[in-house]
Amino acid sequence: MELGTRRDGPLPLRLLPFVAMAVISVIDFSAGPSVGYLPLLALGPAFASLFGGVPRTLSVGVLAIVLCTLLAGYNDLLGAFRTNLTFVSIAGVTAAGTLAAVYRQRRERELADVRNIAEVAQRVLLRPMPRRVGPVRATVRYVSAAAGARIGGDLYEVVQTARGVRIIVGDVQGKGLDAVETAAVVLGAFREAAYDEPDLHGVAERIERALARQLGSEQFVTAVLAEVHEKDGVTLLNRGHPPPLLIRSDASVTTLDPPEHAPPLGLAVLVDDPAPVGKVDLSPGDQLLLYTDGVIEARNAEGVFYPLSERAGVLSADDPEEALDGLQADLLSYVGAPLDDDAAMLLLRRRV
Incomplete structure (x- = not known):
């Protein structure tokens, strides 16, 4: 909770009824x-009901009646029709404000319950990332474009298998609960296929079959699948997703474009041959950044896209957690406003 704020709202709002009266x-x-x-003293309980609870609204209403009584007595207006009408007005506004506060607090409790459920769903869908997995250290950050939400249509997962560390970072077409449901389908299929399939093509095909039962004919999921080996570097399979960045230990940055462009997951029927895989060495200290288009399509106030390759230098921190925190902070500072789209960033650093 921020300094100067309480459940009834920030300090200026809590003082507003008293200042007005x-x-x-x-x-x-x-x-x-x-x-x-x-x-005009009825403004006190009216303002109190906007942000305060029932006790606060009632207490401000009582205070308004006390002030009205004192001022009317001072002006010799007690018992006058205008004064009696003022008492009725204050009492009516207080009663209406109290009722409004009851319904508002009920909605706030319902919203809090929904957010708690969403947080549980997030822990199931986007599980905590292991900091060390195989030969790499893994770090992830997720920024949701939905106010108050922590989950959307972007997805990621890292699993340790007998064939190496297998990773997926993807982005579901669309937004809202439908996108979350589709992300759950993709992650469920990946978590099973990653342990069973001999290569990334097999993993992608399993996801395709799962999506065929879920998606419409024009829906899709862009994704990058990766397989990190102990000695043979990294194998990448890009299905219509923004290319990862390779940041060498000497701070040089390379965009890992796929050998050939391939359709997103869910649209494999558009091509006859499977998408080719790419391979890259990952030496100790090298980093691989996988991300969703919410990162590179974020714009500043002038409408200029976030230059990720140029900003990759912020990932030079010794601790990968600090490095990705720095990149997230730089992204949000560049935009200067809430993001228009979800943004996921997954950083892999080869252990020295």
Whole structure:
């Protein structure tokens, strides 16, 4: 919880009902009985109900009635029709504000329950990343474009198998719950196929079959599948996804474009031959960055895309966690606003 904030809202909002009633009281006291600002005291409980709970709204309403009584007594207006009408107005606004606060707090509790469920779903769908897996250290960051959400259509997974460390980073076409459901299908198929299939083509075909039962004819999932070996470097299979970046230990950056362009997962029927794989050496200290298009399609205030290759130097920190934190912070600083699309970044660093 941030300094100066509480469940009832930031400090300025919590003070607003009291400031409003204080100002109205001073003005009414100064103007005398001829003007009549007393009805404006109903603003106090009205403001309180916007951000406060039931006790706070009731207490502000009682305070408004007390102030109205004192000011009316000072102006010799107790018992006057205008004063009685003011009491009724304050009581009515307080009652309505209390009822509104009850319904608002109920919605807030329901929203909190939904967020708790979403967090549990995230832990099941996007499991915590092992910091060390095989010959590499793995780090991941996920930035959701949905306000208050931690999960969307981007996906990632890293598993240790007998054939090496197998990785997937992907992006589901579309947004919302349908995208999350499709991501769950892809990850479920990958987690099974990664242990069973002899190569990445077999893993991709298993995912294709799972998606054929899930997706419509024009839906797809872009993805990069990778296999990290103890001695033979990394094998990459790119299915319509942004190419990974290879950051050597000497800070040189290479974009790993696929040997041939291949359709995304879910659209394999468009081609006859399987997509070719690419291979690259990964020496100790080298890093491989896999990411989704939410990173490279993020724009700054001038509409310029985030230059990932040029910014890859921020990944030079000794700790991969700090390196990826730096890249995420640089991305958000460059955009200067919430992202328009989900962004996932997975950094693999070959252990020295």
